[in-house]
Amino acid sequence: MKVAVVVQRYGQAINGGAELHARYIAEHLARHTTVEVLTTCAADYVSWKNELAAGVETINGVAVRRFRVSHERDPLEFGRRSVRVFDERHSVADELAWLDAEGPTSPALTKHIARHAADFDFFIFFSYRYYHAYHGVRAAGGRAILVPTAERDSAIGLSIFTPMFKSVRALMYNSPEERAMIQALAGNEHVPSVVVGIGSDVPANPQPARFRQKFNIRGPFAVYVGRVDENKGCKELFEFFEAYLKESSGSLSLVLIGNSILQVPSHPRIRHLGFLDDSDKFDAIAASELLIMPSYFESLSMVALEAWALGRPVLANGKCDVLKGQSIRSNAGLYYGDCVEFVETLRAIEQNRWLSGSLGRNGRQFYRDNYDWPVIERKYLDMLQRLSAETAAARTMEPLPGWFARRRADERAGSEVVAALPAGPCVRIEPDAPSSYAPPPPAARPVAASPQMPARSDGSRTAPSQPSQQDRSSRGRHDNRRFQGRHGRGRPRGGPQSGRGPR
Amino acid sequence: MADFSVRSDSVNVEQIMEQIRARIREKRGSDYTEQQIRELASVKLEKFLDPRGVRSDLLEAYRQTQAAHTPPPPPNYVFGEDTLFETHRGPLRAMRKLLAPILKLFWNPNPLIAAMHIQSQLNTINAQRETERRGLDELHFEVLHNLVLETTRMSIELKNLKMKVESLTGRLEFNERRARALESVVVYRPGQDDRIESPAPAHTPFVPAPQAASSPQLAPSLAPQSGGAPSPGAGEGPGQRSRRRRRRRGRRGGGSAAAIMGGAPQQPGAEQPGAPQTMSEMGSHESDGGSEDSFDQADHAGPDDSSGSDSGEQ
Numbered sequence: 098m099k100v101a102v103v104v105q106r107y108g109q110a111i112n113g114g115a116e117l118h119a120r121y122i123a124e125h126l127a128r129h130t131t132v133e134v135l136t137t138c139a140a141d142y143v144s145w146k147n148e149l150a151a152g153v154e155t156i157n158g159v160a161v162r163r164f165r166v167s168h169e170r171d172p173l174e175f176g177r178r179s180v181r182v183f184d185e186r187h188s189v190a191d192e193l194a195w196l197d198a199e200g201p202t203s204p205a206l207t208k209h210i211a212r213h214a215a216d217f218d219f220f221i222f223f224s225y226r227y228y229h230a231y232h233g234v235r236a237a238g239g240r241a242i243l244v245p246t247a248e249r250d251s252a253i254g255l256s257i258f259t260p261m262f263k264s265v266r267a268l269m270y271n272s273p274e275e276r277a278m279i280q281a282l283a284g285n286e287h288v289p290s291v292v293v294g295i296g297s298d299v300p301a302n303p304q305p306a307r308f309r310q311k312f313n314i315r316g317p318f319a320v321y322v323g324r325v326d327e328n329k330g331c332k333e334l335f336e337f338f339e340a341y342l343k344e345s346s347g348s349l350s351l352v353l354i355g356n357s358i359l360q361v362p363s364h365p366r367i368r369h370l371g372f373l374d375d376s377d378k379f380d381a382i383a384a385s386e387l388l389i390m391p392s393y394f395e396s397l398s399m400v401a402l403e404a405w406a407l408g409r410p411v412l413a414n415g416k417c418d419v420l421k422g423q424s425i426r427s428n429a430g431l432y433y434g435d436c437v438e439f440v441e442t443l444r445a446i447e448q449n450r451w452l453s454g455s456l457g458r459n460g461r462q463f464y465r466d467n468y469d470w471p472v473i474e475r476k477y478l479d480m481l482q483r484l485s486a487e488t489a490a491a492r493t494m495e496p497l498p499g500w501f502a503r504r505r506a507d508e509r510a511g512s513e514v515v516a517a518l519p520a521g522p523c524v525r526i527e528p529d530a531p532s533s534y535a536p537p538p539p540a541a542r543p544v545a546a547s548p549q550m551p552a553r554s555d556g557s558r559t560a561p562s563q564p565s566q567q568d569r570s571s572r573g574r575h576d577n578r579r580f581q582g583r584h585g586r587g588r589p590r591g592g593p594q595s596g597r598g599p600r
Numbered sequence: 601m602a603d604f605s606v607r608s609d610s611v612n613v614e615q616i617m618e619q620i621r622a623r624i625r626e627k628r629g630s631d632y633t634e635q636q637i638r639e640l641a642s643v644k645l646e647k648f649l650d651p652r653g654v655r656s657d658l659l660e661a662y663r664q665t666q667a668a669h670t671p672p673p674p675p676n677y678v679f680g681e682d683t684l685f686e687t688h689r690g691p692l693r694a695m696r697k698l699l700a701p702i703l704k705l706f707w708n709p710n711p712l713i714a715a716m717h718i719q720s721q722l723n724t725i726n727a728q729r730e731t732e733r734r735g736l737d738e739l740h741f742e743v744l745h746n747l748v749l750e751t752t753r754m755s756i757e758l759k760n761l762k763m764k765v766e767s768l769t770g771r772l773e774f775n776e777r778r779a780r781a782l783e784s785v786v787v788y789r790p791g792q793d794d795r796i797e798s799p800a801p802a803h804t805p806f807v808p809a810p811q812a813a814s815s816p817q818l819a820p821s822l823a824p825q826s827g828g829a830p831s832p833g834a835g836e837g838p839g840q841r842s843r844r845r846r847r848r849r850g851r852r853g854g855g856s857a858a859a860i861m862g863g864a865p866q867q868p869g870a871e872q873p874g875a876p877q878t879m880s881e882m883g884s885h886e887s888d889g890g891s892e893d894s895f896d897q898a899d900h901a902g903p904d905d906s907s908g909s910d911s912g913e914q
Contacts, residue, residue: 428613431620441620455611524614 098481099131099216103233104223105201107136107161108149114399115246118295119223120156122244125296125474127159130481133217134161135209137201137229144169145201164206174198183251183511189503192257202228211236219481221269225261226252234261235494242480244269244293247279248394249418254514259283264494266484269293269477271397273426273523274418281518291480294397296470299406300376305384308377312370317447318350319412320385322378322400323392325357325369330391330414335362337391337439342366344440347447351389354381383407386453387446395419402468405429405460410446410453412439422522429460637753674730676723679716684709 104119111117119134126132134156138147145166153162178195181187210220210233220237222230225245234241243265247253262268262283268290270276280286309315319338325331331353338351339362350366354373361369373381382388388404390413398420401411411430413420415438424430431446433439446453466472497503685696703709 425613428611431613431617437624438620441624442617445616445620452611452616456613459611 098218098485099133100126100481101133101135101210101217101220102126102223103135103206103210103220103229105137105227105229106139106142107134107156107163108140109156111140113142114396115224115244117399118244118246118397121295121297122221122473122477123159124157125470126477129474129478132159134159135206135220136161136163137166137203137206138163139166139201143172162209164203164209166201166203167205168200168202170200171198182255182508185510186506187508187510188506189257189498189508191506192255192508193497193503195255196228196231196257199226200228204232207232207236214238214240218485219266222265225258231257231261234265239266241265242267242269242484244271245275245279246271246396247275248396249278249515249518249520250394251511251515253278253282254509254511254518256508260495263288267291267480269480271295272419272422274422275396277523278518282514289480289483291476293473293476294402294468295399296468296473297399297403297406298375299403300379303379303383303407305380308380308384311377311380312368314350314352314368314384316350317348317386318352318368318384319387319389319443320352320354320381321389321391322354322382322403324355325353325359325361327359330393331359333414334389334391335367337433337436338367339364340436341440341443347444349386349443349447352381352385354378379403379407382409385409387412387443389443390414390417390420392420393417398423401430402464405457406464406468408457408461410456410460412442412446418520418522422524423463425522425524427459427463429456429463431456637749637756674723674727676727677720679713679720681713683716684713 102119102123104116106113106116107120108116109120111120123132123134137145138149138151139145140148146169147165149163151163151165153160155161175195175198178191178198182192182195206229214220214237217240219240219242220233221242221244222233222237223244223246224230225243225247230243234243241264243261245262245268252258259282262279263285265288268276268279268285268288270279270290270292271294273292276290276292321331321334323329334351341347341349342364350368353361353367353369354371354377356372357369361367370381382400382404385404387410388401390398390401390411392398393414393416395417396419398413401413401420401423404411405427411420411424413424413430413432415421415432415434420430421432424432431442433442446456685693685700687693687696
């Protein structure tokens with residue numbers, strides 16, 4: 098089987114969410130099948146300037162073929178077109194012009210896909226909202242698999258994307274919230290899909306003491322990892338944390354990790370360490386009491402998963418459906434809606450060691466059940482095998498409307514469409530579309546979570562001494578078996594990754 | 601947050617969040633949202649504020665005033681040196697320009713031009729000030745609005761706090777009364793010395809106080825009714841009495857009564873002549889106040905007793 102991963106940027110130094118996601122998936126799939134990455138020569142997501150050489154190179158054992166971007170992004174034009182399509186009634190032509198203005202516009206990449214579509218079994222496109230995905234899916238025909246990485250922003254409301262969601266062979270979602278949003282928008286329940294997400298290379302033995310010594314940090318602290326940006330909710334985080342410092346007798350400090358484009362308040366208990374490498378980042382998370390995720394919009398928070406993998410609870414912004422849903426489903430994090438809740442939840446995690454220990458253990462279990470690499474790889478491979486076995490009832494994307502229809506300004510503003518979409522976290526997980534994942538028998542509860550524990554062929558894992566089905570059903574949640582089994586019912590695990598437990 | 605009922609094997613985030621929200625509601629007294637507070641501030645101020653202090657329709661009146669008073673920008677003009685001679689007709693402008701020197705022979709237009717020019721500048725400055733003032737008005741409105749909101753919030757909080765204080769005062773008084781009642785009916789577990797002392801009232805049948813002390817459950821009802829001057833042991837529990845004896849022994853340096861009185865040193869285990877042999881005898885000696893110390897030494901020869909640490913309590 099030969100698979101192409103198509104993404105807007107690619108490289109070891111490129112750490113954007115979807116790009117990193119694509120790299121991880123490509124590298125892990127390359128262990129099981131032949132993978133080639135198709136991408137552009139751009140490295141900067143703002144300008145899409147051609148900075149990398151066109152042609153083929155190998156990165157971490159994966160062949161990467163780059164194509165030049167035909168024109169860089171004009172921020173003014175892109176802003177103007179964004180206002181037009183997001184806030185006003187507009188036409189399909191406006192949306193296509195917006196897509197072109199957004200970039201990275203690389204017709205060479207699209208032509209290559211069209212010309213060599215038969216050479217690959219499947220094309221996995223990342224990030225629905227870019228030029229390469231929209232035109233690439235059309236060029237790939239019935240071989241396109243889409244990883245939308247969609248957030249609840251106005252772009253998802255543009256009409257040009259709806260046919261794309263309906264016509265791809267399969268969709269690999271990051272979260273149930275993302276799936277619910279896209280299915281509500283496009284009505285594509287018939288398209289095979291699975292909630293996958295992504296794993297992370299979390300070290301087995303992080304060194305919290307090393308981090309504390311290296312950065313001279315004493316005392317308990319909460320950590321934020323990511324760009325320190327108002328769009329990431331950091332401004333609100335600072336306000337809320339200052340309120341915590343004023344109102345509470347708590348002793349937590351706030352440690353910020355990541356580049357800053359926002360003024361960090363000058364306070365002895367707020368420290369900004371700047372960008373750290375992965376080793377320090379994991380050490381910091383392991384040394385922290387909890388991770389705070391103040392972002393409003395997330396398709397999937399990798400850093401939250403990493404915190405859970407390291408057995409640390411997460412305090413998330415409750416206005417982000419994905420984070421809130423993950424916190425509820427995993428029982429591994431709390432969430433806040435306003436300043437008072439922020440202070441109280443932070444204080445709860447800080448002062449109640451049983452609570453924080455239990456949340457951390459649940460988080461580790463949640464990660465192992467759903468986001469450990471063997472789980473992720475298996476989901477991708479199962480989907481590829483399932484699609485290969487299907488008699489390809491090739492779905493082709495419906496053609497664009499004619500010249501006049503394309504210019505008829507009868508499309509609703511993107512923000513208006515998004516506002517009408519159902520919101521809220523998915524507490525009850527709908528099962529995936531019919532697939533090879535057979536739910537385990539009622540008596541067996543998939544817990545497993547240990548990479549050493551062999552997975553069954555049906556994808557489930559079993560462990561002895563499971564609670565009764567009645568007990569679980571009384572909770573009235575988690576229909577999908579794959580989202581069960583991390584409610585902290587498992588006992589604390591031994592080994593270096595064990596949670597600290599009740600203190 | 602130590603009051604969470606969290607079990608490590610059954611954490612339910614939604615339940616925990618409900619508990620946290622309940623706690624927040626409890627702290628707030630009543631769970632008003634920001635929108636509700638705004639509504640209260642704009643509509644029902646008189647319910648929470650002193651109507652003599654703040655008008656409940658203050659904000660509305662202010663808004664109406666602001667909305668009604670949107671004056672157009674004040675008229676102004678530009679007055680230069682040539683303004684007096686300007687015209688849209690080209691030939692006429694040329695003729696005026698040509699004849700201007702002749703005109704200036706009859707009168708001097710410069711002061712007029714200067715005055716009008718100054719007036720124009722004044723108009724501009726005035727317009728700027730007006731704009732700034734309107735900006736300040738917006739600010740004042742905002743401040744006033746926030747003040748009224750905060751006052752409303754504070755008054756709600758004050759009301760809730762008053763209720764809490766009243767509730768807590770009631771609870772405190774109740775607890776004090778309960779504590780007093782419990783103190784008076786506290787039941788001591790009878791020790792060996794208490795069992796020994798219990799027959800004492802048998803020898804003093806006419807003194808009600810020791811009876812009351814030997815039957816603690818009756819003490820609170822009987823003690824106030826005794827009326828007369830209390831005897832040395834009246835109103836005391838047996839434990840208090842033994843403590844007092846220990847204190848006395850501490851003051852005396854811990855020696856036996858016989859040694860203090862100059863008698864022969866007592867051999868350990870040897871019976872003293874005249875020492876009580878039976879419980880009734882002990883009781884009679886105790887009632888005489890004579891052999892307390894020998895009893896204590898025999899039965900309470902512990903480190904606490906020998907240290908005399910209670911001497912400071914005198």
